[in-house]
Structures are given as C-alpha cells and as structure tokens.
Amino acid sequence: NAGVTQTPKFQVLKTGQSMTLQCAQDMNHEYMSWYRQDPGMGLRLIHYSVGAGITDQGEVPNGYNVSRSTTEDFPLRLLSAAPSQTSVYFCASSPISGTGVYGYTFGSGTRLTVV
Amino acid sequence: ILNVEQSPQSLHVQEGDSTNFTCSFPSSNFYALHWYRWETAKSPEALFVMTLNGDEKKKGRISATLNTKEGYSYLYIKGSQPEDSATYLCARNTGNQFYFGTGTSLTVIP
Numbered sequence: 001n002a003g004v005t006q007t008p009k010f011q012v013l014k015t016g017q018s019m020t021l022q023c024a025q026d027m028n029h030e031y032m033s034w035y036r037q038d039p040g041m042g043l044r045l046i047h048y049s050v051g052a053g054i055t056d057q058g059e060v061p062n063g064y065n066v067s068r069s070t071t072e073d074f075p076l077r078l079l080s081a082a083p084s085q086t087s088v089y090f091c092a093s094s095p096i097s098g099t100g101v102y103g104y105t106f107g108s109g110t111r112l113t114v115v
Numbered sequence: 116i117l118n119v120e121q122s123p124q125s126l127h128v129q130e131g132d133s134t135n136f137t138c139s140f141p142s143s144n145f146y147a148l149h150w151y152r153w154e155t156a157k158s159p160e161a162l163f164v165m166t167l168n169g170d171e172k173k174k175g176r177i178s179a180t181l182n183t184k185e186g187y188s189y190l191y192i193k194g195s196q197p198e199d200s201a202t203y204l205c206a207r208n209t210g211n212q213f214y215f216g217t218g219t220s221l222t223v224i225p
Contacts, residue, residue: 045213
C-alpha cells in the first residue's frame, strides 16, 4: 500500500504564480484534509473533505481552493501564490469523518517556497 | 476558544529516564483526542486515539491518559530510548475538524 502520496516534495514559486499540490490515497478513506505547518505554530487545517463532491473550509482557507471529484484524490490549488503561503503542506486522510475515532495517515509533505 | 496547548515545548532526558508531557484543551464539544509521534524528516504517525473520559491507552513503553472533564491528556514514556526522540503532537477533534498543539520536542541523550 502506498498510503497517502503527495507531489511534489519541493516547489519554488514566484509571487502571483499558480500551482496545484497533489494528494492521492489508496486506502478508500472517506475523509481527506490539507494542513500547513509553520514554525512555532501547530498544524493548521486549510480545507477538508468528507467524501467525493463535498469540501469545506478549515481554519486558514484564504488563498486556497480544493475539489474532491474522486474518493482517492484531493488536490490543493494556489491561484495566486503569495510569500505568506511559504510553508510545509501536509495531506492527511482517515477512514471515516465526523467522529475523530480514527487516526490520520499523513503524506510526506510538500515544502513550498514563494519568492 | 479552540486552542490546544502542549507543555513543555521541549525536553531533554537521559536514556533510561521516564518522562511525561501534557496536552490541554477546551473540554466543550469534545469528540476525540489524538496523539502523534513526528520524527524529523518524516510524517506524523498516529500513536493513540482516545474518546472517553478516563481512557488509558498503551503501546509498548508509551502510554496516555485522558480527562475530558478538566480538559487534559498526559503522555508517558517509560525508560526513554534514543529512538524515542521526536516531536509528540496532540490534536483535539470537534467533529470534522482537528486542532493541533505545537508539540513537545523530546531528545533522549544516550
């Protein structure tokens, strides 16, 4: 099992550029989410999805879009990158949403730098 | 207030010492409390999921307790080993959203 696969692992963008961070899981997990991790701060939820076709905002959604067309994939889009979006991004999934009774499986992270 | 707070922020112990960390969280709207272990250059890995007041979980030398009424959880490591060196995260679930603490960074000195 691959688990949760994130691509790319590293990316440098210029301010104003757009890009998509990819996340795919092969565990048939219902719940998928995106977090960003910044120095001195805990992991902060950007967006999450409780199933195909259903997405919602987390703590820090501004500047990011998501979609969930399949159970397996949950891409994160930066429409116009800003230096404040320099961070490490993690995708995470779990079997069932809404109860928190299952632990997350995390991807390996994407380190994004916006210059 | 949704903040999850962890203490201490960092900790250095000698190999063989036992240690513990604290996770504090608002007790309202509680669904579950998670502990994760996060080694440098890796992804966080789930250690424990606890849902009921008084829950105690154990995995080898690591154990955790939960008090939902007063809003805290303790993580214990017995006989620390160098391979236990990592950041330990806790996260509170309020339904579909998780709120993470900033973690306790543990260094075990051989």
